[in-house]
Amino acid sequence: MTPPSTDLNSTDQDRLNPAVPALRVRKLRVAFGDPDTRPAVDGVSFEVAAGECLAIVGESGSGKSVTARSLLGLAGAGARVSADDLTLAGESVLGLSESAWRRRRGRDVGLVLQDALASLDPLRPIVREIGDSLRLHTRQNGRERTIRVLEILESVGLPDAHLYAGRRSGELSGGQRQRALIAAALALDPPLLVADEPTTALDVTVQAQVLRLLEQVRDRGTAIVLISHDLAVVSRIADRIAVMHDGRIVETGPAEQVLQNPRHAETRRMLAAVPVDKPRGSRLAPADSAAAGPAAIVVRDRTPTDVHPAVPALEATGLVKTFAGPHGARHRAVQDVSFRLDRGSTLGIVGESGSGKTTAARLVLALTAPDAGEVRLLGKPWSALPEAERRTRRPLIGAVYQDVLASFDPRLSVREILGHAITGPGTGAEPGETRRAGRARQATRTLVLLDEVGLVAGILDQRPTDLSGGQRQRVGIARALASRPQILICDEPVSALDVSVQAQVLDLLDEVQREHDLSVLFISHDLGVIQHVSDRVAVMHEGRIVESGPADQVFAAPQNAYTQALLGAVPRLS
């Protein structure tokens, strides 16, 4: 075997010849378990030419990841893979043995996974991780391999590669890790790269860099199959898009055509659910979707109905929170953060991971005390109170969490979760109420809450683990509303959800906000979501608010350099 070309920019004639596709798939079927159940992938066909990027998009459960894994013979134990044709680099790879697959992986097809931290061995330096495929597939000695690895690392945009090569994955940033992972997949210069949600776990600015890198890889002549749930990400680099739904490709075509003129309902639904550039208050999910609320009100009344306009719902002044870091270092999570949340409005706090936004949320929820500064609730002291006094006012604030499942006691059913939230202090229990009357009131209120969040009474006796992600978040919202709060703190409430479910939950939050005249503090890393939900926006970076103002203004004409960079990195539907 000859060592692969060391020049990634070489334009091999064969590889750019569109007549020979790098990958041809005809009627791919992958089934698990019983022969009677529907296959996970049901007759999928596509082709990818050299230097082309095909994006396969779909929601979780659509079969896109199984399709991707089948291209490497990694569909999993118990999977039954069949196809009329599965040709990789000019050779049929149908029914290959495991050892034959092993010879091809890395050489003929590379794989990039979502979670770079989990995909790299934490105990080995990346130079050895990346060098593995060279060791297995070439006769290069250790020195040659190291030189080659450094070359690849530089080509994926880690300029001082020799500085990084000896580090382990835990010592790299998220972006560097993802680059190292792509480098490992490209080590042998395979004609096809399969990337399964390669940017999903990354911050938006890092995501933009990784997408640019994939674009360069494609332009060097590598065929790319990009798997994603995010149409906006895909629109950036995909030449063609295939939309998967229930194990089938329901629509495929050139990227612009699919994005501009979607023909299939599923594609239209996914496009409509993308919150970027959708006006405040407009619905994201179709009103007739199963769990949608009653009315579809298109434009929201922007003037908050306010009893005491002068008194903000929440006011934070000069918040500082420092944590002890390793080796006695002090980590300033939040530095001099001030903001006010006006009654009936939504304040969006946006920032990348590590920007301090979650610490800010915990300070507002008084789960941790600030080192300096103060949070005032409805004009009265809040963070300065002792917990015993604060407790009676806690029902004024409802909280919706990102990891909603972890926020439920695992032993409790939905009925118990809501019941406990209702019987809490300040939820309308009469002093002389009999136990029976209390139970009746609780049962009625539970049903009202469920109805409000678009759930049916049938799920009352289920546990949250049995519910879907969207249903869980609805239960989470119902619990937050149980104490009739005036303020809702939402910390990344939709980050773990599929885009169409995200749309329904955002619509629901908008509805309950209007219904109860809530003031909402909405925290997210997702600029599209923030733009959609917020009246005012505060951008956080390294523990500080670098820019704040009315949402329209911040998004239309950002003043701060960081905000500009952040906005520039947001993937938009072109």
Place this chain on the structure above:
Amino acid sequence: MSELEIQASATGAGRSPGGTPGRVGRLRVGRLRLTVVELAAVLVTLLLLTAAVAPRLLAPGDPLAIDPLAAFGAPSWTHWFGTDESGRDIYTRVIDGARDSLLIGLTATAIGLALGVVLGTIAGTLGAAVDFTVNRFLEVLFAFPGLLLALLFILVFGPGPGSAIVAVGLSTAPGYARIIRAQLLRVRSAAFVEAATVQGLGRRRILTRHILPNTLAPLLVLGTLGVGQAIVWAAALSYLGLGAQPPAAEWGAMLSAGRTYITSSWWMSFFPGLFIVLTAVCATTLGRAIEKRMRHA
């Protein structure tokens, strides 16, 4: 207990309809799905419980009745498990001993768990200084092998079934305490406890409603596993002559008594030993079965 109805849909062919391959030997008992081994464990446990509650039902004879003429009798139709050096029926004695052995196992485990809960809760709730002290104390206890600790206790308080029970309970307590403390710390910092704080629940409400139930639920499994261990340890103490004293029909004591004649009359030690092993295996199997189901629930 015996009203457990067994719906005979045994998977004799090794493949239930719609079942995935590799799940051979599953049975349906009521709403539970049990493996054959689990079902066997349930049946043996029921048998042992019957023996403990109403030994005369299974063995009508007197466990202490001496019959010198029949001494050292090998297993036969009249004496299923043979007879001992005084001609006492070993089957009757083994059945009769179930009560003491199970009682020792259960009581010792209960003592161990109770001590563990107290120590673990103290360490996990009363602050860093208490935590430090309790932990060092537990480490000292850990430094001795459990059985040695039990021997030490008996040395001080004298032999007898009561001492054996307390000794075994004491020596298992540090392990439970450690687990409870770790579980408590984990649950206390869980997101759902924070969510309860945000809802405005008081500290006591959170402790009783969320923290304690989630800390103690895994103990049920631990306890079941512990019963088997406690029975073996108690038997070991009896075997050393430090627990129940002959002629009491306790398995460990019987095992000990049979030791002298093991070359000529193997049945004297074999059958008590068999029942110790059976009980331990059953308790462990049931413990694991419950654990498995709790994890999937």
